[in-house]
Amino acid sequence: MIRYVSTRGPGAPSRFLDVMMAGMAPDGGLYLPESWPELDRSLFSHLSGLRYAGIAMHIIKPFVGNDVPDDVLQRLLDETYTPAFFNHTAMTPLVQAGPNAWIMELFHGPTYSFKDYALQFLGRLFDYVLGQRGQRITIVGATSGDTGSAAIEACRHCKNIDIFILHPQGRTSEVQRRQMTTVSAPNVFNIALAGTFDDCQGIVKSLFADEVFRVEYSLSAVNSINWVRIMAQIVYYAVAAVALGGGERPVSFTVPTGNFGNIYAGWVARRMGVPIKNLVVASNRNDILTRFFESGDMRPESVVPSLSPSMDIQVSSNFERYLCDLIGRDYAALVRLMESFRTQKAFHLSGEIMQKARRDFRAYRCSDLNTLEIMKQCYQATGIMIDPHTAVGFHAAQQEIDKDPATPMVMMACAHPAKFPDAVRQATGLDPVMPAALAGLQGKAEKFMALPRDLDKVRQYIRQSARRQS
């Protein structure tokens, strides 16, 4: 049976379902499997030809163990990865964008960003487990854009979950706001807070810190530190490797990176035996990761807004998971590094450890100017419109392809260009084609509660609205 440990100390190992319910480990660390499962090499010939949910079963099963019966797990996967929720039968179609380069479109879910692929599954699995245990939970989260709508879409059908999402009033794009506020479901609550994203996040943190309230309403989170989100993202790396290399010839990936969740799933895939050559971290001007791979210095600077806002991050929380294996699972050393990061606002690695890190990942940065240039070039050369996040990846991929033209390169397209029409217009002079579901948001009624930047008012609103555990 597979067991999970915290990055900050092995302690008493936990089971898969407890890890899913808890999100973060009690010591403040992130959960990891005690040891990595290895896929049998003969599995890959068997995977080609399977549908997405079939491949997903083989990849996910070793992490779930017997915590969910096989037939239930396969049913949940089949119910998630269907044309009812994803608007392409391939789920993650590969579109050729150059002689040996492909774009993997991860934007065919209900909210048009890659976060749907993990959250749609997490919502269903959560709801199933809560139903089995006769429990309810209240999910509370803050969003600056994509995560809120993906979480709402993942929970709107869940019988045992109420979800409250705080967004900074007037500070998200109109499309992003409407994606959240036009969802009409009795368990979905939007709060438009008079403040910034940091204010929203501050209030969410305070709610979680209120022990009595947290227990009374069974507060929970679905942010990217939840292991299940990483696990579900491993699947499409295997899907691409099977499609382009038959599971034998290695494939490389470039991933626009913020919280290090998506590309970390690629690292896990390779660790399990999926034939992956290079993993390329693409950052915008908020380039803490690029600087780390160059210098060994992990040192945040202030966040600068860019054309690719979902990557405007200085502290990549999932990096802690990778770091744990990079330093050989020396849990005490990891605690020291995180402590240095907290108090000195930096840590430094060198020598063999950095050599290993540079073998594991390549890293590049991309300015806003280059982002627009690449969006235009890509459109002129291929007729494909890409969003600004995808463009940051494209820019990095071009440099890698020059060094290693023989290995197929897969560039992850993490958002639909229609979510960022202003940048597309600026780059190409054209309006992106709006998918019907996004265009239809215009006419729909919006539902949200406007609240001041006041912890008590927010807590009061949740008390009034949530269907408490009976």
Ligand SMILES: *Cc1c(COP(=O)(O)O)cnc(C)c1O
């Ligand atoms: C969330 C997001 C990212 C960053 O992904 P991480 O897993 O946090 O690295 C990149 N691009 C888009 C469009 C996103 O929504």
